[in-house]
Amino acid sequence: MREELITSGRMNPNIDPVLHIWxxxxxxxxxxxxxxxxxxxxxxxxxxxxxxxxxxxxxxxAPIIAPIAIMLGLIALLLxxxxxxxxxxLYTTIRLESPMSWGAWILLLIMPVSIVWIASYIKEIFPKxxxxxxxxxxxxxxxxxxxxxxxxxxxxxxxxxxxxxxKYTIEKRKALAWIMIVxxxxxxxxxxxxxxxxxxxxxxxxxxxxPLFLTSGLSTAAATIMLMTKxxxxxxxxxxxxxxxIVIELFLxxxxxxxxxxxxxxxxxxxxxxxxxxxxxxxWVNVIILGLIIPAILEALELLKFKIPVILxxxxxLWGGIMFRFIMxxxxxxxxxxx
Amino acid sequence: MRYAMAIDTKKCVGCSDxxxxxxxxxxxxxxxxxxxISETVxxxxxxxxxxxxxxxxxxxxxxxxxxxxxxxxxxxxEGGIIKxxxxxxxxxxxxxxxxxxxxxxxxxxxxVEKCTFCEHRVKNGQSxxxxxxxxxxxxxxxxxxxxxxxxxxxxxxxKYKVLAQEAGTKPxxxxxx
Numbered sequence: 001m002r003e004e005l006i007t008s009g010r011m012n013p014n015i016d017p018v019l020h021i022w023x024x025x026x027x028x029x030x031x032x033x034x035x036x037x038x039x040x041x042x043x044x045x046x047x048x049x050x051x052x053x054x055x056x057x058x059x060x061x062a063p064i065i066a067p068i069a070i071m072l073g074l075i076a077l078l079l080x081x082x083x084x085x086x087x088x089x090l091y092t093t094i095r096l097e098s099p100m101s102w103g104a105w106i107l108l109l110i111m112p113v114s115i116v117w118i119a120s121y122i123k124e125i126f127p128k129x130x131x132x133x134x135x136x137x138x139x140x141x142x143x144x145x146x147x148x149x150x151x152x153x154x155x156x157x158x159x160x161x162x163x164x165x166x167k168y169t170i171e172k173r174k175a176l177a178w179i180m181i182v183x184x185x186x187x188x189x190x191x192x193x194x195x196x197x198x199x200x201x202x203x204x205x206x207x208x209x210x211p212l213f214l215t216s217g218l219s220t221a222a223a224t225i226m227l228m229t230k231x232x233x234x235x236x237x238x239x240x241x242x243x244x245x246i247v248i249e250l251f252l253x254x255x256x257x258x259x260x261x262x263x264x265x266x267x268x269x270x271x272x273x274x275x276x277x278x279x280x281x282x283x284w285v286n287v288i289i290l291g292l293i294i295p296a297i298l299e300a301l302e303l304l305k306f307k308i309p310v311i312l313x314x315x316x317x318l319w320g321g322i323m324f325r326f327i328m329x330x331x332x333x334x335x336x337x338x339x
Numbered sequence: 340m341r342y343a344m345a346i347d348t349k350k351c352v353g354c355s356d357x358x359x360x361x362x363x364x365x366x367x368x369x370x371x372x373x374x375x376i377s378e379t380v381x382x383x384x385x386x387x388x389x390x391x392x393x394x395x396x397x398x399x400x401x402x403x404x405x406x407x408x409x410x411x412x413x414x415x416x417e418g419g420i421i422k423x424x425x426x427x428x429x430x431x432x433x434x435x436x437x438x439x440x441x442x443x444x445x446x447x448x449x450x451v452e453k454c455t456f457c458e459h460r461v462k463n464g465q466s467x468x469x470x471x472x473x474x475x476x477x478x479x480x481x482x483x484x485x486x487x488x489x490x491x492x493x494x495x496x497x498k499y500k501v502l503a504q505e506a507g508t509k510p511x512x513x514x515x516x
Contacts, residue, residue, distance in 0.1 A: 009358040010375030012444040019441060021432040082430030083449035089410040089427050100409035100433050199403050199506055200439035264505065337439045337503040 019333045025080035027325035030191045031220070032073035033107075034213055034321070036066040037188035038221020040114055044181035047173060057229035058238070060121045065224065066114045070107060099197045103190050110183045117176060120169035129155040188214035195332060203270035203332040206259055212252045216321055219245040223295075223317040226310055235310065236303070242317065243299045246292050253288070270335040279331045287327060291320010342418040342456050343483035343511040344470070345490050345499065346393050350477035353378060353391040357469035357478065361395075364457065364468035368447050373454045374469055390516075393469065393478065396421060396442040396454035397502065397510030404434035404443065413451070418482070419511060420458055425450040439506040456480075483511070 007016070014021050043063045046055040078084055091108070095101040118125070129137055129144065145158050157163045169176065192213030195204040222242040229235050260271035273279045295313040302308045353376045361367060361374050374395035381388045398421050405413045405421060412427035413434050423434075423443075428450035435443045435451065446452040457467040461480075465471070470478040481488040486495075499513040 004378075004380040006378040006380075008353070008376045008378070009355045010372040012371050012441075015435070015441050015444050019436070021435045021445075080431065081449075082432070082445050083425075083428050084430070086410075086426060086429045089412070089429055093411050095409060095411060097406045098409045098433070100407065100431060104409060197407060198433075198436050199508075200437055266505075333436070336441075337506050339502045 019336070022080065022329055022333065024326070025076040027322065027329045029073040029076040029080070030194070030213070030325045030329070031322045032069040032076070033103075033191045034188055034217025034325075035220045035224065036069040036073070036110075036114070037184045037191070037214070038218040039063055039066045039069075039224065040110070040117075040180050040184040041188065041218060042221060042225060043117065044177040044184060047177035048181065055234055055237075056231065057234055058225050060124060062221075062225045062228055063114060063117055064125070067111060067118070070111055070114070074107060099190060099194045102186075103194060106183060106187050106190060110180075110187055113176065113180055113183060116169055117173075117180060120166065120173055120176070122166070123153045123155075127153045185214065188217045191217065195328065198332075200337065201332045201335050202264075202266040202337070203260075203273070203328070203335040206256060208252055208256050208259065209328075212249065212256065213325075215245055215249045215252060216324060219249060220318055220321040223314040227314040239299045239302055239313075242313075243296055243303070246296045246299075246317075250288075250292055250296075266335065266337050269338070270331075273331050273334065279327055282323075283327050283331075286323040287320050290316055291323060295320070340418050340482050341484050341511065342398065342420060342461065342480070343490055343494075343513065344395075344456075344467075345479040345493050345497075345513045345515055347475075347477040347479075347497075347515040348390050348392055349515065350475045351391045351393055352475055353393075354474060356472050356474055357393045360468040360472040361454070361457075364460070365455070367452075371444055371446075371452070373442075373452070392514055393473075394440065394442075394502070395469070395512065396438075396456075397440055397508065397512045398454075398456060399511065400509035401507060403437040403439070403506075403508060407433040407437040409433065416458070418456075418461070420456045420461075421453070422455055422458070423451050423453060439503045439508065440510075 010016055039062050042055075042058045046052060046059050052059045078087060081087055090101065090104040093101070094105060129146065143158050143162065144155050146155050157166065189210040192209040192211070196206055196209040198204050219242055222238045222245060226235050226238045226242065229238070257271055257275070260267045274283045295316045298308050298313040355376055358372055358374050358376065362372060365373065367373055374393060377392045377394050379390045379392075381390070398419055400419065402415065402421055405415055409431060410427050410429055412424045412429070414422060414424065416422050430445060430449045430451065432445070435445070443451050443453045457465075460467060466480050470480040479490045479493050481490040483491050483494065485491060493515065494513055497515045499515050501510045501513060503510070
């Protein structure tokens with residue numbers, strides 16, 4: 001029985017008295033990465049299954065958020081680095097053992113893929129373009145020109161290369177969707193594996209974190225699509241998808257705790273942070289009740305034809321998603337091996 | 340060849356000489372430390388058992404810090420010494436999170452720093468700074484692969500333990516008990 005452990009002669013900033021190396025940047029990035037992965041996954045999935053017409057928002061409009069989210073996430077990551085001037089060292093090597101190396105390369109690949117995806121839909125997203133009175137239109141005047149036609153799209157590219165490129169991306173959309181679905185799943189799982197690869201932090205060191213973060217990312221993406229869509233049928237389908245994802249998430253969280261409680265002393269102490277310890281209230285109120293159970297009830301009521309303002313479940317799911325990542329990052333750093 | 344260290348917990352008095360010697364020898368920035376003293380008290384008064392340990396990077400064979408480093412800045416050099424190349428380090432903190440011993444920290448300049456087993460001294464045939472100043476001679480340092488070395492002999496003779504063995508890191512600092 002260990003009664004007391006005193007460490008003296010060491011007071012390293014951010015290490016003592018408890019480890020606190022990763023601050024808000026990492027959970028924010030994990031949230032945005034998961035959201036982007038989910039959005040791109042749904043867009044790719046409905047393209048592969050040939051349901052683009054049925055799920056216009058998921059395929060066409062929602063992916064616009066993905067590169068923006070990835071970019072903001074990358075800014076957060078860059079802010080997290082203490083030696084940021086050397087960030088390019090990430091791209092001088094591929095280290096298969098390091099999840100962070102995987103992540104850096106996946107982000108580098110998924111960013112252009114998502115931008116090309118949006119570019120292939122640009123004429124459908126912006127069919128009318130005003131090059132005379134609109135500020136952005138005036139800037140873009142040197143690459144696009146207005147056409148005086150009665151067609152749906154009233155503009156075209158001035159540069160021939162862009163025309164060819166656009167035509168090519170539209171033709172190859174299905175192939176692009178296959179690439180995107182693979183990359184998005186890797187990105188979604190990676191946000192969990194980034195944490196689970198750390199053996200030294202018992203709370204993170206569980207393989208269930210990968211699927212759990214992927215499910216959570218898909219759930220936040222489904223919620224975002226629910227908020228964006230104007231098509232009632234699409235919203236109902238995503239509401240149903242989200243309900244299923246929430247149930248899977250609750251199931252995975254139950255398994256997470258079962259695994260911990262059946263584990264070593266270090267794992268039991270990690271679980272106890274949430275079962276009576278200092279994160280109990282924060283976790284159960286924000287993640288389980290507000291982030292999962294209440295939105296699940298609201299979505300179930302909606303399916304039973306009750307009128308529920310869409311912003312309610314969506315805001316709660318996004319809140320739960322971001323809080324889950326904050327709590328996992330914060331709590332994980334407190335847990336450690338006991339010796 | 341593999342460098343290793345044995346620390347006699349029966350002889351260590353926790354004077355922190357090793358900590359100060361390291362800070363001086365390696366120009367460790369003020370307020371930081373690459374090694375430290377842990378005191379564990381086990382039992383219920385009056386039946387208490389006190390163990391004092393001088394702790395530092397364990398220069399693990401299966402080093403999680405090297406595994407998680409995204410750029411390869413954390414690497415294993417000759418003799419199993421784990422080092423960080425400052426200009427390859429991006430300061431992401433992954434290795435710090437990965438270390439079960441909390442042996443790493445951010446240098447104020449941003450890169451990660453840690454115990455180097457005094458590589459510059461060891462290369463010239465000297466012992467590490469901490470081992471050479473220890474007033475109770477409780478730190479043994481040397482090539483564990485050489486059966487005639489002091490450390491190999493004491494490890495063969497005495498009972499020992501390693502820290503957080505269940506972390507699977509195969510640490511190379513042995514605590515004689």
